[in-house]
Amino acid sequence: MPDWLLVILRAIGLLITVFAILKWLGKRQLSELTLFEYIIGIVLGSIAAEITISPNQNMTNGLIGMAVWFIVPFIVILLSMKSHAIRNITQGKGTVFIKDGKVLEDNLKKEKYTADELLEKLRRKSLFNTADVEFAVLETDGSLSVLPKKDKQPITLSDLGVKQSTKEPQTVLMDGEILNEPLATAGRSVAWLETELDKLGVSIENVFLGQVDAMGQLTVDLYDDKLTVPSPQEKPLLLAEMKKCQADLELFALQTDNTEAKKMFEKNSKRLQSVIDKATSVLQN
Amino acid sequence: MTIGTQVKQCLSSIKSIEAGLSSLAIRTQDKETKAILEESAGTIGEIKHDMKARIKDLEREEDQYKGF
Numbered sequence: 001m002p003d004w005l006l007v008i009l010r011a012i013g014l015l016i017t018v019f020a021i022l023k024w025l026g027k028r029q030l031s032e033l034t035l036f037e038y039i040i041g042i043v044l045g046s047i048a049a050e051i052t053i054s055p056n057q058n059m060t061n062g063l064i065g066m067a068v069w070f071i072v073p074f075i076v077i078l079l080s081m082k083s084h085a086i087r088n089i090t091q092g093k094g095t096v097f098i099k100d101g102k103v104l105e106d107n108l109k110k111e112k113y114t115a116d117e118l119l120e121k122l123r124r125k126s127l128f129n130t131a132d133v134e135f136a137v138l139e140t141d142g143s144l145s146v147l148p149k150k151d152k153q154p155i156t157l158s159d160l161g162v163k164q165s166t167k168e169p170q171t172v173l174m175d176g177e178i179l180n181e182p183l184a185t186a187g188r189s190v191a192w193l194e195t196e197l198d199k200l201g202v203s204i205e206n207v208f209l210g211q212v213d214a215m216g217q218l219t220v221d222l223y224d225d226k227l228t229v230p231s232p233q234e235k236p237l238l239l240a241e242m243k244k245c246q247a248d249l250e251l252f253a254l255q256t257d258n259t260e261a262k263k264m265f266e267k268n269s270k271r272l273q274s275v276i277d278k279a280t281s282v283l284q285n
Numbered sequence: 286m287t288i289g290t291q292v293k294q295c296l297s298s299i300k301s302i303e304a305g306l307s308s309l310a311i312r313t314q315d316k317e318t319k320a321i322l323e324e325s326a327g328t329i330g331e332i333k334h335d336m337k338a339r340i341k342d343l344e345r346e347e348d349q350y351k352g353f
Contacts, residue, residue, distance in 0.1 A: 166315070167314050167315045186314070187314060214313060214314050214315045214318065215309060215312065215313050215318070216309075216312030216313060216314070234305070234309070235309070237305075238302060238305045238306065238309070241298055241301065241302055241305075242302055244298065245295055245298045245299055245302065248291070248294075248295045248298075249295065249332075252288075252291070252292060252295070255288065256288075261339055261342070264335050264338075264339060265339075267335075268332045268335050268336070271328055271331070271332055272328075272329070272332060274328070275325045275328050275329060278321060278324070278325060279306075279321060279322070279325045282318050282321050282322065
């Protein structure tokens with residue numbers, strides 16, 4: 001067999017082997033590899049390269065070497081999935097850099113980090129002032145996870161006391177075709193979809209994307225971008241009507257001379273107001 | 286517009302709100318939202334009841350307000 005043919009055959013064979021081995025070791029991005037996995041990758045690659053281009057080399061030796069470098073890490077990974085202690089050795093532990101708003105200089109030194117590098121990592125998290133940081137950990141992959149102080153954290157709906165739950169919208173129309181499975185998941189029928197499209201005044205062929213949200217409202221995007229489709233108006237309209245009725249009831253309460261009727265109107269206007277308060281979060285788009 | 290027709294108008298708005306809320310509640314998949322909507326529709330239903338009673342009183346007091 002000529003040398004060049006041997007190289008081609010070995011290259012193809014090893015390419016498949018290395019690919020299979022790396023797939024087997026797990027699905028991870030390059031940046032998420034631990035030091036251990038990183039070294040395994042390099043060594044396996046070098047062995048493969050070495051056997052590929054030197055035809056004089058004994059193929060078996062190379063394969064044995066690769067097998068060892070594959071089997072041992074594989075066992076270690078299996079063990080580390082079972083045991084926390086082994087995981088600490090192979091993957092390392094995060095190092096706390098900032099605790100209770102104070103920088104832990106000893107830990108910085110241990111990980112060979114300078115103050116400048118710490119500041120740089122914090123800046124990458126948009127934290128320019130160390131005083132804003134409550135807690136920060138250097139993760140095993142070298143990234144810094146930061147917990148800002150409570151008053152520096154972005155506001156969330158629960159901070160505002162708004163209860164809002166969402167469900168994922170279902171895509172029911174794509175490229176002018178009805179997708180039956182998502183439509184069923186959303187609990188709608190084809191007839192319903194056709195009625196909704198009629199209401200919007202568009203034909204199915206003209207729809208590029210159509211989605212149903214958790215409240216059963218349909219939004220569509222058309223091929224023809226010059227056409228504007230009305231956004232769902234039902235909820236805001238309902239809210240506006242409720243507000244109008246509440247105002248009306250107050251007005252009646254003021255106008256009537258009958259004390260009993262006055263009381264009734266006042267009570268009901270208050271009731272309606274409480275309904276509005278409760279339903280606003282749900283009815284706002 | 287007399288008070289009678291105004292109150293009747295308000296009643297029909299209330300009815301339409303109740304129907305709107307109920308229909309939203311039926312179509313909503315999320316349980317929490319559904320509960321809020323159903324509860325709201327219930328309260329609106331009570332208001333509707335009170336309004337109907339008031340309209341009956343109005344019609345008895347002022348005969349010309351009778352009918353739609």
